[in-house]
Amino acid sequence: MESTKDRVLQLLREHGEATVGSLAEALDIGPDAVRRHLDHLRAEGLADVREQRHGVGRPSYVFFLTEEGEERAPAGYSRLLSRLYHGLSSLDERDVQGRDGRGVLHSVVEIAAEQAAHEHQREVVSGSLEGRIDKTSAVLRGEGILDGWSKEADGYHMTNSACPYRKAAETSHGPCELDRRTIELLIDAPVRQVSRLVDGTPVCEYVVAAAVGDENKDLAEGGAR
DSSP, X not given: OOOHHHHHHXXXXXXXXXXXXXXXXXXXSOHHHHHHHHXXXXXXXXXXXXXXXXXXXXXXXXXXXXXXHHHSOOHHXXXXXXXXXXXXXXXXXXXXXXXOHHHHHHHHHHHHHHHHHHHHGGGOOOSSHHHHHHHHXXXXXXXXXXXXXXXXTTEEEEEESSOTTHHHHHHOSHHHHHXXXXXHHHHXXXXXXXXXXXXXXXXEEEEEOOOTTHHHHHHHXXXXX
């Protein structure tokens, strides 16, 4: 079972930085308990703190991971690296000849996304787009890629409030494209990413246009169940 200290570490990794208050709210524990865990992380060299001023009044204190803390990779990083290594090792000389790094990365990401989708495709079986979106959201929640979806006037919105590999996403769009393409392959419909946590938005958000006749399929599936 994951310890509270590990959960603090994970939240700092996912969000980049956090206050004692925000961590206490996320973990549903008291501020004093959060401070004790942060003191332990600082003593181990895994976290540090900086003062944040907001004009007049007392400053707040923001905690963040040190380089050593960032290097303690969670499961999300392990999966990401495994899939990217698989994609890279699947390329042959013809796949890289005459291409720049961006082009090669595109091919690696495509192979990695196909692998990720293949791992879950048996769990995402539905005759309707909405059914596949619901199942995809459920299976990718375990990987930290999605944590919810809703149906809006312009289509379906799939969201994630915590990035499983924030630092990697800050330096390359590859991880975000891998997630977007994995979702696209699983739901078998075009997917647009419209926001990213690393750009300062509250969530990573993906939009899928509603398919014509999809509501009728959903009704039919509901009746069959």
